[in-house]
Amino acid sequence: MARLPALVRAVIAAALLPLLVSTAPAPRPLQHPGAFVDRTRLDFVRARVRAGDEPYASAFDALRSSRYASLRYNVQPQTEVVCPPGNRPGRGCVEEREDAIAAYTHALMWAVTREPAHARKALEIMDLWSGAVRGHSGGNSGLQSAWAGSMWAKAGEIMRYGHKDWPDEHITRYERMLRDVYLPQVAGGSLGRNGNWDLVMADAAASIGVFLDDRAVLERAVERVRQRVPAYFYLRSDGPLPKSPPGGLVDTKRELTRYWFGQRRFVDGLAQETCRNFEHVGYAIAATAHVAETARAQGIDLYKDVAERLRATLELHSRFQVDDVENGPEWLCGGKLTLTMGPDLEVALNHLQNRLGLKLPHARRLAGEMRPAGTDHLFVAWETLTHGGEPVK
Template sequence: MTRALSRRGFLGAASSLALATPLFPQERARADAGTPFAFAHPGILHRQDDLDRMKAAVAARRDPVYSGYLALAAHPRSSAGYTVQNTGQITSWGRGPTNHMSEAVADSAAAYQNALMWCVTGERAHADKARDILNAWSASLQAITGADGQLGAGLQGFKFVNAAELLRHGGYDGWPQADIVRCEKSFLDVWYRAVSGYMLYANGNWDLTAMQTILAIGVFCEDRTLFEDALRFAAAGAGNGSVPHRVVTADGQGQESGRDQGHEQLAVGLLADVAQVAWNQGVDLYGYMGDRILANVEYAARYNLGHDVPFVPDLDRTGKYIKQSVSAISRGNLPPIYEMAYAHYHGVRGLPTPYTEQAVFRGPGGARAVEGSNDDLPSWGTLTFAGTAAPAPPAGPPAAPAGLHAVPAESTVTISWLAAAWADTYTVLRAGAPGGPYERIADGVGSTSYTDRPPHHGRTYYYTVSAANASGRGAGSAVIAACTGLPEPWTGRDVGDVRTPGSAAFDGERFTVEAGGADIGGTADAFHLVHLPLRGDGVVMARVVWPLSSQYSKVGVTMRGALTADAPHASMLIQGFRSAPGAVCGPPGPRPAARRRPPAARRCRRRSSRPSRRRPPSRSRTSARSRTPRHRWRRRTWRRPATATGCACRTGYGWNAGGTASSGRSPRTARSGPKWAPPRSTWAPRSTPAWCCAPASASTNRTPRPERPRSTTSP
């Protein structure tokens, strides 16, 4: 019997999970005095004890590390005489179409490999070469382009940031502070901009390239917002790359196992990269969901070593990729990904890893296979990870938990988080306002999840978690907000015949909608709405945040005559899209820190017959202007009858006390623009019958793109 497709789909197979999104308010009180939050440096792929272990083994010519070093040293991109490809001529680069792609691939690898050579040998010429490469790219690069530009940015950007981290914190004194600052600016304004949307419309390896690079940039730039957002996405993101959607069965089947083994093993390696960075910052993503990542590594190694594996037919999160059986394409070609996973699960944790171990020792007669180079992966695992042993527990308190996410229900809020390494218990705190005061609601929690019953239904509450061990209590996590149900007078409902019920959650600033349906815009609509009464004249405004999870998703702003499937309506809807070839990757306009908040969609109702001062871009009510292929802004004004309903849809909106709907502030813009008053149970619109709704016709749930704040602190 053929088993049914799994639950992780879109449209009729969409799940009903609604996630609260991150909150980084302007002012936050210290809820409880604990260890201040701090990043560890070097702390992306390699920590100082890793570098010391490599350096000692190479100096003593001790295998297998020395054999790994010889392989690295023999590679032409590891040479201090390497010719830098970017001599200032590259102001943009990208993929699909190719735009200086080979130069970025070569230079990113050369920067990382020369930085490693410096750390292992102490030869200054290698550090100088890595510095020259980083300086060339940070000085010239202004944009990343192409339909596949985001993917390339996630792959090559990760190597560039690792190189920068090793130079900055590896004892090298030849990199001027002004050059370091310019490199930081380039990572934040060019590289992060390209990957900030997590590419939800693609296979999971796309999400993962974004995750690893955002996480690495967060560490290098000491930007906690980016660090937290990447780990929150890893734990509970809506795309194919988050752990629950990437590893689709407890046996370890990967989302791309039915595609081909090249892409599947790439994704295995990328997810391990993310877990390694998290581990080096004291966060245990490796152990999440009962060592789910280990199951994925074991599954890939098992199949590519020639063994049979179980397979469950699967439909991915976008609804585009249906896999009926495991793919034998590229089977048996093992990329350099297994040493790192083996080092952690076997060396650090002491767990059984039979197939991963076979992959590591697959040489003749069971000899260790020396891992070499790969353009899409950091590589060189024999040098960098062989010989890793369990470290002694640190003397101090554990790091802050990360990746907090909330699943609200009608009367409860369940808070979950990624474990802090070396933590014994956790403390959960709650406040009724983002600035506190915070009260302890649970102490001595032994798991990484807690279900709260807030005292007031429909009110937004703010949560933070800290970890403790015998040495004390560590820093508090970043704050998240969640609301039981929806704040009055908001309600949610499905319209028409939807095969899977939709859901919505509110976090004090924005709504997150997960929906399954057929369409919006016909006489048999099927979608999910979040709506409230808007009595008399009023305005609905919304910013559509890119990207949608699939080209099958449809969102927008609409006025409906009723909440029935065949109701008359006036709508402005956007269907999912990808960037066009040659388009610049990332949001439009000047640097995000200085960008003004533009309106996205505007619906006005006035009894006056005079034309509005805010006119639409053209005479057509269905027209819209597009700033770029990646970010579309909508604005509309018209009169409507008293029986109409108004809708705004996307995964997140914040609605202020004046009755206007606008997108919730992302972390990067939370420090600028007007202050937003979240609705409470006593909220009432200023205008006085109509409805404002938030529909979605497909799986559109995602954590909205964070935008880098100027500073972050934790309570």
């Protein structure tokens, strides 16, 4: 067959090009609202509160009576938030965290009641901060950014995709705040720190990614959790020692023992910070569940990778805390436990118990004793209200 002229060959190649391109489906668009709570859940909560069903009615009463829900709440925006490590005084750290929680609280108030005053208050808080804050500094700046950033993104999602009167220029400014001020602080995690840092940072990054409609940011956060959780929540299938966290900074037996606060015997559900205190384990549980909820709203099943570790950790720690066993067995943390877990169980418990049908008697009892769960004044707020039960599908 005679060779085709160059021009004809070019025309044929151009026509065939679409057939040579991958036919893989395009990534699913992100769902909004979809940072931690989606529209189905918000509608479900609103209906349960209106019907007076428990535990939602009591949880809503706790939210409504909190100082964060006051329409006279005093907002204190900062330009530079300075958060040194330890107990050294900073500038704007408490104000930032509490204002972010207040914004989320008013967003939830509006989602449940549809009272315009709460929508206006939520937008007021968010607009004042997006117009002011320019950065964070100090040794705790990354963790501070994670705590506040996760709440800002969740509040923003509810208001942006539920309330129609947020001006476009204010939304753009809020996007810029999350992308330029908060995301750089949390996107890379925190190698070498205690594991709750990495997990809380991933929580913030995942929610920010959804608000920015940036699937790549979300997926990187999800992958960080997949890598970090096995090195934080221990299972006997890991072997005689816990897995090393990503980064290669902690990998010898001596380093792992020191990293796990001197613990030498490992059992299912032990966490990297168990022998520090239960409070920080609670932070890690909550952050992991937050990312899994956000991922689930976006069609990503992170729970399948973390569910068994969460189940074991919830039961182990809840068993000691509900029985108030401060003097535990000698092999565990030298027999001295700090039972300070806060309102961090609801989201993980809802998935494991209500979706998967697993039995978690100790965690169920502890969550019941804490209900209605309020806020830790950091990044956990009103989770009996949002996750006290599961919508009927």
